[in-house]
Amino acid sequence: MKRNVTLEEISDGKLYTAGDLVKADCGGCKECAACCQGMGESIVLDPYDIYQLSENLQMTFEELLAERIELHVVDGIVLPNLKMAMGEEECCSFLDETGRCSIHAFRPGICRLFPLGRYYTDDSFQYILQIHECRNQNRTKIKVKKWLGIPDLKSYEKYIANWHVFLLDVQKEIEQSQDEGLRKQLSMLVLREFYLKPYGEKFYEEFQERLEIQKRKSIVH
Ligand code: SF4
Numbered sequence: 001m002k003r004n005v006t007l008e009e010i011s012d013g014k015l016y017t018a019g020d021l022v023k024a025d026c027g028g029c030k031e032c033a034a035c036c037q038g039m040g041e042s043i044v045l046d047p048y049d050i051y052q053l054s055e056n057l058q059m060t061f062e063e064l065l066a067e068r069i070e071l072h073v074v075d076g077i078v079l080p081n082l083k084m085a086m087g088e089e090e091c092c093s094f095l096d097e098t099g100r101c102s103i104h105a106f107r108p109g110i111c112r113l114f115p116l117g118r119y120y121t122d123d124s125f126q127y128i129l130q131i132h133e134c135r136n137q138n139r140t141k142i143k144v145k146k147w148l149g150i151p152d153l154k155s156y157e158k159y160i161a162n163w164h165v166f167l168l169d170v171q172k173e174i175e176q177s178q179d180e181g182l183r184k185q186l187s188m189l190v191l192r193e194f195y196l197k198p199y200g201e202k203f204y205e206e207f208q209e210r211l212e213i214q215k216r217k218s219i220v221h
């Protein structure tokens with residue numbers, strides 16, 4: 001999702017890599033679950049998130065869509081996001097009655113990052129510490145990679161960077177096209193090719209293959 005803000009407005013102004021220490025550790029969040037409520041459509045899910053949810057919950061994309069996720073348009077592209085429950089508090093459907101995340105071990109990438117964010121440059125990204133998001137003002141330092149807790153982080157980071165570039169390319173095509181039919185086709189292409197078809201055991205390799213296929217097609221250059 002594109003955001004028209006400066007680094008200084010939303011972060012401590014520094015860029016971090018996986019090996020850096022950052023003041024992000026909320027110490028288990030204690031009684032707080034603020035960032036699991038009222039998030040609207042903002043927890044957008046990438047294909048790895050859906051792969052993790054599907055594998056661990058043994059649910060197809062369609063089954064997730066019936067209960068846990070929903071679709072919305074992000075910069076012209078139809079993408080899934082975590083569904084917040086109806087009602088005053090609008091809690092994430094994975095928040096349990098004790099205020100804890102019931103899928104902590106395989107929670108989506110945006111949840112893992114929080115209160116960190118990503119700052120993309122060309123075909124890579126670094127991490128930022130968002131300063132207005134987390135309610136805990138007494139956070140302690142932790143290494144970025146430990147905070148994320150993602151196995152094979154190198155492959156994950158490469159995948160995230162490639163995914164971001166691909167989405168930007170599709171968005172550009174949609175913006176520039178005068179053909180309404182093609183725009184509609186492109187807006188659904190990402191969902192069809194990267195989310196609806198289940199992945200096997202080697203997610204990163206399979207994802208890369210799908211990406212190469214789309215790049216070879218003239219639809220996305
Ligand atoms: S998946 Fe877990 S961490 Fe993410 S918003 Fe839902 S309850 Fe919170």
Ligand code: SF4
Binds near residue numbers: 033133135
């Ligand atoms: S706002 Fe901060 S302390 Fe509260 S749940 Fe989110 S990350 Fe944890």
